[in-house]
Amino acid sequence: MxxxxxxxxxxxxxxxxxxxxxxxxxxxxxxxxxxxxxxxxxxxxxxxxxxxxxxxxxxxxxxxxxxxxxxxxxxxxxxxxxxxxxxxxxxxxxxxxxxxxxxxxxxxxxxxxxxxxxxxxxxxxxxxxxxxxxxxxxxxxxxxxxxxxxxxxxxxxxxxxxxxxxxxxxxxxxxxxxxxxxxxxxxxxxxxxxxxxxxxxxxxxxxxxxxLDTSAFYPAATPANPDDPVFLFTGVMNYKPNEDAVLWFVQSMWQQVLAKYPGARFIIAGMQPSSRIVQLGKLQGIEVTGYVDAILPYYHQASIFIAPFRLARGVQNKILQAMACGLPVITTPLGAEGIACKPGEHLLTASTEADFIACIEQVLTSPRLQLALQTNGPELIRQHYSxxxxxxxxxxxxxxxxxxxx
Incomplete structure (x- = not known):
């Protein structure tokens, strides 16, 4: 044709x-x-x-x-x-x-x-x-x-x-x-x-x-150390839903994370960061990368993919990528929309600031939960998203x- x-x-x-x-x-x-x-x-x-x-x-x-x-x-x-x-x-x-x-x-x-x-x-x-x-x-x-x-x-x-x-x-x-x-x-x-x-x-x-191209996104050979957790968000950072999600996490939750894990880092990896996102890079533990040639190394060094979407439509590719890499994902029900997943089995969902903090604590203190998410995420992608x-x-x-x- x-x-x-x-x-x-x-x-x-x-x-x-x-x-x-x-x-x-x-x-x-x-x-x-x-x-x-x-x-x-x-x-x-x-x-x-x-x-x-x-x-x-x-x-x-x-x-x-x-x-x-x-x-x-x-x-x-x-x-x-x-x-x-x-x-x-x-x-x-x-x-x-x-x-x-x-x-x-x-x-x-x-x-x-x-x-x-x-x-x-x-x-x-x-x-x-x-x-x-x-x-x-x-x-x-x-x-x-x-x-x-x-x-x-x-x-x-x-x-x-x-x-x-x-x-x-x-x-x-x-x-x-x-x-x-x-x-x-x-x-x-x-x-x-x-x-x-x-x-x-x-x-x-x-x-x-x-x-998803599973040859391009796959689990790291060695999972990240949970003692000094690395949180990750990826995406075009002047896009309103992405910007809103990151600002909400930093302004409402990041200090609580640092109080519990002083060595924690939050990497915001993505092109075209807005001025408000760029300013976040001045805060303790936060790195704003701008455009990166390869995103896979960022997935591999992270402990948790954080996706607190309050504005979104459709399936989020970034969440599929994180799951393919065996990275525990914490997102809102809106962020999980359209993905053939079961909360608690393939990823975790949270609606409030307190929910997100509780989910972070669960992931970082439960090796059993970490292993389940690291195993079930890639398997879901292989079965449903080639x-x-x-x-x-x-x-x-x-x-x-x-x-x-x-």
Missing amino acids: KIFYLAHRVPYPADKGEKIRTFHQINYLVEQGHQLTVFAPVEDAAEVGFANDLQAKLGVTVLTAPLGSALWRKLSAVLTGQPVSQTHFFCPALQALLQQQLQTEQPDAVVCTSSAMAVYVQRAGLVSSAKRPCTLLMDFMDLDSDKWQQYAANSSWPMRWVYQREARLVANAEQQIYQQFDHCFFISDNEVQLFAKQLADASKVSVLANG WDGVLQNLPALLQQRQEASA
């Missing part, structure tokens, strides 16, 4: 959630013998280089075009009544590239990664004909409208109004996309069920889970339109 992939970011290097997901989808389909063309907007020369690297690595065609002024993109959303997250990724030059390509090549399927990319398909006229020859798939990943609503509920004016506006407009876009596309999928069943409540007919929505396993239904979805039209 000829497949067009419209990615909101160049999915290489695969170093953050949505890029990891899209990269492995593309890699899987290439291995299945399909011919892929990837379209992606870019913000700088580095991303053009990444696009060239992706093309060389997987043997796919990658077409990019530069985004315009970020300020103008935001202003455009206000002037036209569109979601900011849609105009943020819209590039007229990329739209032209797509339409030029459609004049010379007819794809069998088009896949969009995130609702923001649907506008390219809509403007190209691919949603207008009931007899169109290609399947249209939408990888929503997360239910973004609900994420923006969470932001609004946890913000004060004027940002509350901004987030409410985005939640409303994105929800409208999600509904329209569902009607126009042949099938849509989310990372977890929780997302599917939440979206299905808004639909009269939910037959075109399903789960396409995240997976990329080949989670993506096995994707080829059938790509042929859905042709089969319906036959």
Whole structure:
């Protein structure tokens, strides 16, 4: 099959959630013998280089075009009544590239990664004909409208109004996309069920889970010493849910941890730390790394992966990675959402500051619990989260339109 992939970011290097997901989808389909063309907007020369690297690595065609002024993109959303997250990724030059390509090549399927990319398909006229020859798939990943609503509920004016506006407009876009596309999928069943409540007919929505490369994430040869525990959080550190989780842990719990374990360290490993995260590096025992070339050594030196999410949607790749590395994970029920795990067996869940402190104490004082988490986590990942396993239904979805039209 000829497949067009419209990615909101160049999915290489695969170093953050949505890029990891899209990269492995593309890699899987290439291995299945399909011919892929990837379209992606870019913000700088580095991303053009990444696009060239992706093309060389997987043997796919990658077409990019530069985004315009970020300020103008935001202003455009206000002037036209569109979601900011849609105009943020819209590039007229990329739209032209797509339409030029459609004049010379007819794809069998088009896949969009995130609702923001649907506008390219809509403007190209691919949603207008009931007899169109290609399947249209939408990888929503997360239910973004609900994420923006969470932001609004946890913000004060004027940002509350901004987030409410985005939640409303994105929800409208999600509904329209569902009607126009042949099938849509989310990372977890929780997302599917939440979206299905808004639909009269939910037959075109399903789960396409995240997976994990178990050759890249595996347990350390020697577990960390619990006497001077090392806590770890990983992720893009200007992303609001990540920033909120880390700030809550440090501001509400870190001093209690230090009182019990004076030699404890907390490593915040991830690119683009916000100014508030950078300031945390001045506190006792806290290290803010910024971008790191390899994340595995940080998992291997840690004692506990701490993930106190209060804002989140979908499956957290970082938690899957930590579990694959045999690292005890303590997270909120929201952080564990969508993962096929049993609290107390594969990870620990906590909702309050007192709960987190109690869970930390349990892990660090119970060798039996440590061993159970170090053993059960990797086994769960091997059984349920290999990329080949989670993506096995994707080829059938790509042929859905042709089969319906036959």
